Amino acid sequence: MNLTEHPEELTWPETHYAFLEKIGPFITNAPQAWRDVRAFALALSAKNTVKGAMSLYKMGPKIYRAGYILAGPAVDLPSGLRYEKFPGGKYVRFVLTGPYFQLPEASNHAWALVADKKIQLRDDYSIENYANDPDKTPEDKLITEIMFPIA
Numbered sequence: 001m002n003l004t005e006h007p008e009e010l011t012w013p014e015t016h017y018a019f020l021e022k023i024g025p026f027i028t029n030a031p032q033a034w035r036d037v038r039a040f041a042l043a044l045s046a047k048n049t050v051k052g053a054m055s056l057y058k059m060g061p062k063i064y065r066a067g068y069i070l071a072g073p074a075v076d077l078p079s080g081l082r083y084e085k086f087p088g089g090k091y092v093r094f095v096l097t098g099p100y101f102q103l104p105e106a107s108n109h110a111w112a113l114v115a116d117k118k119i120q121l122r123d124d125y126s127i128e129n130y131a132n133d134p135d136k137t138p139e140d141k142l143i144t145e146i147m148f149p150i151a
Contacts (some may be wrong), residue, residue, distance in 0.1 A: 017068070026104075030066065129145040132140070
C-alpha cells in the first residue's frame with residue numbers, strides 16, 4: 001500500500017457538493033453509495049459543471065456521503081440526490097496512490113497515524129477526495145486524498 005506516513009496540513013475550500021447519503025457500516029454502504037451515485041453522473045453533468053468526486057464521512061454515527069464537486073450551486077438536481085455547500089476548513093491530509101480497494105486499509109492506517117501523532121480532531125466530516133478520474137487513470141496511478149478535520 002502506497003500511503004504517505006506524514007500528514008500535511010491544509011485548508012479545504014468551501015465546496016458545492018451533490019451527493020447520496022447512507023447511514024450504517026461503511027464496508028457495505030460506501031461501495032453501494034458509489035454505484036448509486038454514478039448512475040446520476042450523466043444527468044447531473046447535463047446542467048452542472050462537475051469538477052471532481054469526493055466522499056464525506058463521520059465515524060459516529062456512521063454517515064457516508066458519495067458525490068460530486070460542482071463548479072457552483074446545483075441546477076435542476078436529479079431526484080434522489082442532495083445538495084449542500086460544504087464549508088470546508090482545516091484538515092490533515094494523507095495521500096494514497098493505488099487502487100480504490102486499498103481504501104479501507106489505508107483509511108484505517110491513516111486513523112491510527114492520527115491517534116499515534118495525537119492530532120486533535122474537530123467534530124466534522126472527514127474527506128476522501130478522488131484526485132483523478134478512475135475511468136481514465138490506471139488503477140496503480142489513482143490518487144486519493146484522505147483528510148481529517150483538525151481542531
